[in-house]
Every structure is written in C-alpha cells, then in structure tokens.
Amino acid sequence: MHFLKVIAQDRSGKGSADTVGFQFFEDEQLQREATDTDRQRLKSFGKTYLKCAWYNAGEGEERHLRIFSENPSADGSPETVRLHFHEGPTIAYKAAARDLDNDGVFELILSSDVDNDGRANRTDRSRVKALAKAFLKLDGR
Numbered sequence: 001m002h003f004l005k006v007i008a009q010d011r012s013g014k015g016s017a018d019t020v021g022f023q024f025f026e027d028e029q030l031q032r033e034a035t036d037t038d039r040q041r042l043k044s045f046g047k048t049y050l051k052c053a054w055y056n057a058g059e060g061e062e063r064h065l066r067i068f069s070e071n072p073s074a075d076g077s078p079e080t081v082r083l084h085f086h087e088g089p090t091i092a093y094k095a096a097a098r099d100l101d102n103d104g105v106f107e108l109i110l111s112s113d114v115d116n117d118g119r120a121n122r123t124d125r126s127r128v129k130a131l132a133k134a135f136l137k138l139d140g141r
Contacts, residue, residue: 002026003068004135006046008055017055020046025066038138045134048127053116054085062088067135077102081132085114095124097132106132 003025008017022034022042034042049065056063064086069078079102083095095111109125117123 001068002031003066004138006049006065006067007061008050008063009059009061010055010057011059013057016053017050020049022046041138042134045131045138048130048134051127052085052114054114062086063092067131069136073102075102077104078136081106081135083114083128083131095128097129
C-alpha cells in the first residue's frame with residue numbers, strides 16, 4: 001500500500017504550524033521526499049491540512065497524517081480515501097471520503113473534529129473532502 005505522510009511543524013514557536021513536509025511511502029518504506037514539482041501540486045493540499053491544526057511543536061514528527069486510497073473492486077478507480085491522523089504509532093482519529101457508486105464523486109464523508117476546533121461539523125467534512133480530492137489528483141487518479 002502506498003500513502004502520503006504529511007508532517008506539519010511549529011518551528012517558530014508561535015503556536016501554529018509554519019512548515020509542512022510531505023513523504024511518499026510504499027509498505028512502510030520511505031520512497032522519497034516531496035520534490036519542488038510535488039510541492040507545487042501539493043500547495044492547496046498543504047493549506048487545507050494546516051487548517052486541521054494537527055502539528056508538532058518544534059521539529060517533531062509524532063503528529064502526522066497518513067492518507068491513502070483503497071480500490072477493493074480493483075477497477076482502477078478508488079472507492080475510498082482514508083485519512084489517519086497519527087500521534088506517534090497510534091492513530092488518534094480517522095476520517096474517510098467514500099465514492100459509493102464509483103462515479104468519481106464522494107457521496108459519503110466520515111469525519112470527526114478534524115480541524116480541532118471542538119465541533120464535528122460541515123467544515124470538517126468539507127476539509128476531508130478537499131484533502132481526499134487533492135490526494136487523488138496527486139496520486140494520478
């Protein structure tokens with residue numbers, strides 16, 4: 001399984017993330033860091049991710065997102081994009097965007113309070129949907 005690992009950091013100590021890093025993995029093996037070309041394609045993804053307020057103080061990497069797609073029908077078109085928000089090796093919470101009829105549109109968004117504002121609401125679902133769409137564009141689907 002391949003996934004994108006996203007790590008946000010507050011290196012300035014101002015209480016909000018100021019750096020976002022991207023790493024591409026295959027079966028838990030780091031394949032590569034994001035290139036300048038990748039970073040251009042990940043710009044809107046990064047902006048949306050920063051709104052989730054899931055970041056590390058300093059240069060830590062404990063808090064991170066792992067995002068990946070699943071295609072159980074094996075037709076080449078992902079039915080689900082999963083977001084796992086990690087605190088070290090533990091998944092702190094999850095979210096998912098599902099295309100129930102495989103038409104390229106997410107009909108079901110499952111999420112909790114992904115932006116950490118104390119409320120699980122429409123804003124959280126829209127952020128999950130935006131992250132899932134941006135990931136699929138990056139993933140070439």
